Amino acid sequence: MIQKAQSYxxxxxxxxxxxxxxxxxxxxxxxxVQFMEVAPENWIDVGxxxxxxxxxxxxxxxxxxxxxxxxxxxxxxxxxxLLKAIKAxxxxxxxxxxxxxxxxxxxxxxxxxxMPIPFTEEAVDYVAERILQIQDFLGQSIAMENAxxxxxxxxxxxxxxxxxxxxxxxxxKLLLDVNNIYVNSINHRYDPLEFLKALPGERIxxxxxxxxxxxAEDLRVDTHGSDVIDPVWALLDAAYEQFGAFPTLLxxxxxxxxxxxxxxxxxxxTVRQAKYAGQKTLAEKLA
Amino acid sequence: xxxxxxxxxxxxxxxxxxxxxxxxxAISSPAFAAENPFQADELRSGYNxxxxxxxxKCGxxKCGxxKAESxxKCGxxKCGxxKAESxxKCGxxKCGxxKSDSxxKCGxxKCGGAA
Numbered sequence: 323m324i325q326k327a328q329s330y331x332x333x334x335x336x337x338x339x340x341x342x343x344x345x346x347x348x349x350x351x352x353x354x355v356q357f358m359e360v361a362p363e364n365w366i367d368v369g370x371x372x373x374x375x376x377x378x379x380x381x382x383x384x385x386x387x388x389x390x391x392x393x394x395x396x397x398x399x400x401x402x403x404l405l406k407a408i409k410a411x412x413x414x415x416x417x418x419x420x421x422x423x424x425x426x427x428x429x430x431x432x433x434x435x436x437m438p439i440p441f442t443e444e445a446v447d448y449v450a451e452r453i454l455q456i457q458d459f460l461g462q463s464i465a466m467e468n469a470x471x472x473x474x475x476x477x478x479x480x481x482x483x484x485x486x487x488x489x490x491x492x493x494x495k496l497l498l499d500v501n502n503i504y505v506n507s508i509n510h511r512y513d514p515l516e517f518l519k520a521l522p523g524e525r526i527x528x529x530x531x532x533x534x535x536x537x538a539e540d541l542r543v544d545t546h547g548s549d550v551i552d553p554v555w556a557l558l559d560a561a562y563e564q565f566g567a568f569p570t571l572l573x574x575x576x577x578x579x580x581x582x583x584x585x586x587x588x589x590x591x592t593v594r595q596a597k598y599a600g601q602k603t604l605a606e607k608l609a
Numbered sequence: 610x611x612x613x614x615x616x617x618x619x620x621x622x623x624x625x626x627x628x629x630x631x632x633x634x635a636i637s638s639p640a641f642a643a644e645n646p647f648q649a650d651e652l653r654s655g656y657n658x659x660x661x662x663x664x665x666k667c668g669x670x671k672c673g674x675x676k677a678e679s680x681x682k683c684g685x686x687k688c689g690x691x692k693a694e695s696x697x698k699c700g701x702x703k704c705g706x707x708k709s710d711s712x713x714k715c716g717x718x719k720c721g722g723a724a
Contacts, residue, residue, distance in 0.1 A: 341651055364651045390652045423654065435657065470656065535658060546655030575653040 328566065331419035331527055332357035332384045335591035336571030337584065344375045346581045354585055357384040359571050362420075363391050366407050377415075386419040386528065386571075387412065388497070392456075394466070395426030395439035395449055400456070409460055419527060421465040421497040424449070424488060438471035441484035450491035457494060465495035465527035470502040470544035472509060481506065482520045495527035498568070500558045501550070505534050505542040514557055523565035523605060531558055531591065532573040546575035550587055559594060566603045567595035 334356025339347070341364070347355075358379060365376055379385070387408065392401060408420060425436040439445050457463055468485050479487075489496055498521060507514035533548035550572070558570065570591045574584060 361652055361654070388654065390654055434652070436654065472656075532655070537658075543658060544656050545658060546653065573654065575655040 328524065328526070328568075330569050332386055332569045334569055335588050335595065336386075336528070336569065337588050338388075338571060338573045338575075339376075339379060340575065340578070341372060342578055343581075343584075344372065344379075348375075348378075350581070350585070352383055355383065355588055357386060357569065357571065359386045359388045359573075361390045362387045362408050362411055363389065363404075366411050380415040380417070385415060385417045386421065387417055388467075389420065389422040390436075391427055391432060392422045393426045393428040393432075394422055394424065394452055394456075395437075395445065396428050398429055400452055402459075405456060405459055412460075418462070419465065420460065420462075421467060421495075421527065423469045424466045424485060425469040425471070436469055438469070438473060438475065439484075440476035440478075441474060441481060442476055442478045443487075446484060446487040446491060449488050453488070453492035453494050457492070463493075463495050463527075465497040465525075466492075467497035467499050467530065468502050468506075468521075469499075470505050470509075472541075472543075474510065481510065481512075482517050486520065486522060489522060489525055494525070496521060496525040497528060497530060498526050498561065498565075499530040499532075500561055500570075501530065501532040501534055501554050501573075502544055504554045504557055505544045508540060508542050511540075515560055518557065518561055519564055521565075523603070526565055526568045528569040528571060529558070529561065530571055530573055531555075546573045547577045549579075550590075555590065555594070558591075559598075562594060562598035563601075564604045567598040570595070 336357040336359060337343075337347075337355045339358045339360050360376075365372075368376065389408070392404065412418070412420065423436050424439065426439055427433050427436055439449060453464065453466065466488065468481075471481075474481070488494075503514045503517055506512075507517060531550055531554060532544070532546045533550050533554075535543040535545040535547060537543050562568070572584070572587050572591065578584070
């Protein structure tokens with residue numbers, strides 16, 4: 323092979339661990355679910371039975387952290403207390419990958435939602451500088467997720483140009499959220515395949531897939547509250563075809579179905595990965 | 610000390626724990642279904658929908674964390690795809706390809722092609 327194989331922090335198909343899943347997933351094996359993900363904010367300093375359960379899970383499965391409240395685009399200073407806690411948490415549980423959203427959720431207080439960063443050059447510089455500081459502090463690359471957004475304030479450039487400029491300038495990894503591309507492509511009327519193909523595949527750390535809510539024909543909401551729909555699976559196929567079968571995790575936040583149904587969706591990821599594992603990527607074919 | 614008011618609470622807890630053990634019979638972990646009512650809600654990356662939307666009917670309060678295992682209340686029939694789509698004014702289930710000719714429900718402006 324001419325190209326160097328990409329190294330990922332985890333392998334295979336993953337599932338987001340939620341408190342409600344601690345009991346139901348306890349007999350699941352690493353053969354069924356190859357890695358798990360949690361929001362550090364939900365688990366740092368958690369003791370008792372949940373703390374004990376989390377320890378069991380981290381000893382059994384490779385984990386990644388997917389942060390929710392770092393607020394990378396916030397006008398306020400970086401939350402160094404949170405970052406210190408995350409660094410210690412990663413060391414404590416031997417977790418080697420930290421990801422966040424390309425968005426913000428706070429200024430002087432927390433808003434508990436992921437707000438859109440204005441797609442401007444100024445914001446690219448600002449956000450990239452903050453990512454660099456975080457990577458320097460943690461001593462490793464972090465991955466940023468292409469976030470879903472429902473408004474684009476002060477837009478001066480396209481979402482894809484903004485995303486790529488931040489990744490390039492911060493020299494960080496990408497958490498490729500396939501469902502977000504689908505949702506955004508409908509809400510903001512662009513071609514999801516074109517967006518996908520313009521992403522830097524070599525920066526992918528892993529991917530996300532999830533269900534969403536159909537508010538209207540032209541408005542989809544990234545809720546993580548239902549099953550993954552076929553067009554989103556098709557987009558994952560396209561992503562694998564383009565970039566190779568990168569590790570991918572199913573996100574499910576509420577309306578959580580019985581475990582066997584969840585595992586069927588995880589298995590769908592595995593089946594797709596197997597399909598594209600031995601194939602040359604589009605990028606390789608074109609090289 | 611006997612306290613009449615304590616009885617129903619104790620009974621309810623016993624029932625909840627019993628249900629939890631039934632639901633997780635094959636599992637060695639503690640009974641997670643017996644939730645601590647004082648714990649903070651989990652933060653989630655998914656967008657929170659308010660009011661009459663899917664989550665209002667099937668959100669955490671009813672179908673989320675505490676009762677993820679209780680299929681009867683939160684199964685697909687109530688909260689899954691079928692309903693989520695039918696709730697939309699022009700969701701796929703009603704206006705997608707297979708029924709693109711049903712103009713009555715999905716007028717021109719809303720449902721593309723066939724209308």
